[in-house]
Amino acid sequence: MNLKRFSAAAAVLLTISLAAGEAYNFYFISDPHLGDEKSYNTAKTKENPFKTKKNTARADQNMATFDAMLKDIAAKKDSSSKFIISGGDLIEGGCTSEKVHEEQLSKYLNKVQKAVALPLFPVNGNHDDWGLGGPQAFKAVAWPFIRKQTGKPLASTKAAHYVVHQDNDVFIFADYHTVGSGWTDFVLKELKAIKGTPRYVFVIVHCNIIPFPGKGNAAIRDELAKFNGFILCGHSHQNQVYVYGKDGKTVTQVTVGTCFSRPGAIKANRDQQKYFNWFIGHYCKNPAKAEEVRREYIPYTKDFVTFGGAAYARFDVSDNGVELSYQASDLTQPPQKVKLR
């Protein structure tokens, strides 16, 4: 797939104004929903109403794929690999107690970090803090973990928001799921605070921004477009690229589903535009609202890419551009490279 055509106008601007920087790569995983069987609360009680359902079996089955993927990343990383990002739902959650939730989160954050031997930058997914004492456990475990990885305090006292600078590139990590996190305001504030001309700007948040309604989403999209920026997210359990382009500027959203991806997305290999249209209707239940979203996104969203099956992503970043490579987590398919810039 070649996205160059669509962003040709923006590329001229980029060539003139981009700050130069080093070449490096990083990895991106999302939504493995890991967990040990004994950790799940399978019987709903008054004390613990957070009962896990069929997800229990799913999470255990995911472990083999996840382990294969970690081995693959460890084998493929090189001296230019800088970090690995978790786009959320690292664990399934819905645990038997706050203490067990803490143990699960700690176990899998450390497992990834150790296996890959790179700094791990996670964002909060709806499962990472879901369940009895989940929010408290997330704060007790993930917050200090992130501080240790970045070597600095979080950017907020309300939620696990933070910013990482790698060379001339900016990575803004938003916690969308902690109650009262004010994540859209945080991302907008950080985008507006960017000084000078960064080479590339990335926003990492568990939920998709494209093609979803909401003032905050639209404001982030439009502010990020000023940098021809990138959104990395999970939640939708599919490996997809959506490029939103308007007025010569682009926002590129990349999702991954590390241990499984939606059958709908796999079938959509045949007709991406049709799937995008369905995707809007699937999440926007109100028909009038869905039509409004279609008008807002369909004319401007192009260069769809879908990779079927479980996958993780590697990003190669340099002055020559940004290349995404979807890699099958279970090693059953060859990688698919996509030139994003």
Ligand SMILES: [Fe+2]
């Ligand atoms: Fe998920």
